[in-house]
Amino acid sequence: MTAAMRLTVVGCAGSFPGPDSPASCYLLQAPHEGRTYSLLIDLGNGALGYLQRHTDLEAVDSVALSHLHVDHCIDLCSFYVFRKYHPAGPMAPIPVYGPAETAARLASAYDLPLAPGMSEEFDFRPWKPTQQVGPFEITAVRVDHPVEAYALRVSAGSRTFVYSGDTGPTDLLVEVARDADVFLCEASFVESGDNPPNVHLTGAQAGDHATRAGVGRLLLTHLPAWTDRSEVEADTKTTFDGSFEVVQPGATYDI
Numbered sequence: 001m002t003a004a005m006r007l008t009v010v011g012c013a014g015s016f017p018g019p020d021s022p023a024s025c026y027l028l029q030a031p032h033e034g035r036t037y038s039l040l041i042d043l044g045n046g047a048l049g050y051l052q053r054h055t056d057l058e059a060v061d062s063v064a065l066s067h068l069h070v071d072h073c074i075d076l077c078s079f080y081v082f083r084k085y086h087p088a089g090p091m092a093p094i095p096v097y098g099p100a101e102t103a104a105r106l107a108s109a110y111d112l113p114l115a116p117g118m119s120e121e122f123d124f125r126p127w128k129p130t131q132q133v134g135p136f137e138i139t140a141v142r143v144d145h146p147v148e149a150y151a152l153r154v155s156a157g158s159r160t161f162v163y164s165g166d167t168g169p170t171d172l173l174v175e176v177a178r179d180a181d182v183f184l185c186e187a188s189f190v191e192s193g194d195n196p197p198n199v200h201l202t203g204a205q206a207g208d209h210a211t212r213a214g215v216g217r218l219l220l221t222h223l224p225a226w227t228d229r230s231e232v233e234a235d236t237k238t239t240f241d242g243s244f245e246v247v248q249p250g251a252t253y254d255i
C-alpha cells in the first residue's frame with residue numbers, strides 16, 4: 001500500500017439497507033507496525049456479510065461508531081456472535097469507540113444482561129475529543145442529529161480523511177472537515193423534499209460544507225434506496241465545483 005490510508009466502502013445505503021448495499025460501513029486501512037491495520041467505521045445492518053468480501057473478520061483491529069442508530073451500529077450484535085462462538089474459540093476483545101451508551105445499548109439489543117454484556121468480546125471506549133487508534137489519530141466532534149452523533153476526522157501520516165456521520169447543517173462540520181484530503185459526507189435528503197431540520201444534509205448542503213471547508217475530494221454517501229441519485233448529484237453541483245461522486249459498495253479510495 002503506497003497511500004497513507006485505503007478506504008473501502010462496505011455499505012453506503014442511507015437509513016436502511018437497500019437492494020444493492022448494506023447500511024453504513026467503511027473499512028479504513030493503513031500500514032502499522034509492519035502489517036495492515038483495519039479500522040471499521042460504523043457497522044450498520046447487513047454490513048457484516050458484505051464486509052467478508054473485503055477482509056477476514058478476524059483481521060478487524062477496532063471499530064468506530066459515529067452514533068447508535070441501527071443503520072450505523074446494529075451488526076455489532078452479529079460480530080459479537082462471530083467473536084464469542086467461533087469454532088476456534090472466543091476471540092480477545094477489540095476496542096469499540098462510540099457514544100457513552102454503546103455497551104448498554106448493544107447488550108440490550110441482544111437481550112444480554114448489562115454485565116458482562118458484550119464486554120468480553122469488545123472493549124467499549126467512549127469517544128474522547130482525540131484518541132490514537134493504531135496508526136490513526138481520530139478527532140471526534142459532536143454534530144447535529146437527534147441522538148449523540150459524531151463526525152470523525154482521521155489522520156495518518158500527512159493525510160486526512162473526514163466522515164460526517166449523520167448530521168444536519170452545522171458550522172462544526174465545516175471545522176472538522178477543514179482541508180481534508182477526502183471528505184465522506186452524508187447526503188440523505190434532496191432539495192425538492194420537505195426536510196425536517198437537524199437530521200440530515202442535502203447534496204447542496206454537503207457541497208456547501210465541503211466548499212467552505214476547502215476539502216480536496218468530496219464523496220457522498222447515505223442515500224436511501226428511495227432517493228434518486230441523479231437529483232443528489234444535481235443538488236451538489238449547485239454548491240461544489242470540485243471533484244465529487246456518490247459512493248458505491250465495494251469502491252476503494254487511496255487517500
Ligand SMILES: [Zn+2]
Binds near residue numbers: 069
Ligand atoms: Zn443513518
Ligand SMILES: [Zn+2]
Binds near residue numbers: 067069145166
Ligand atoms: Zn442517524
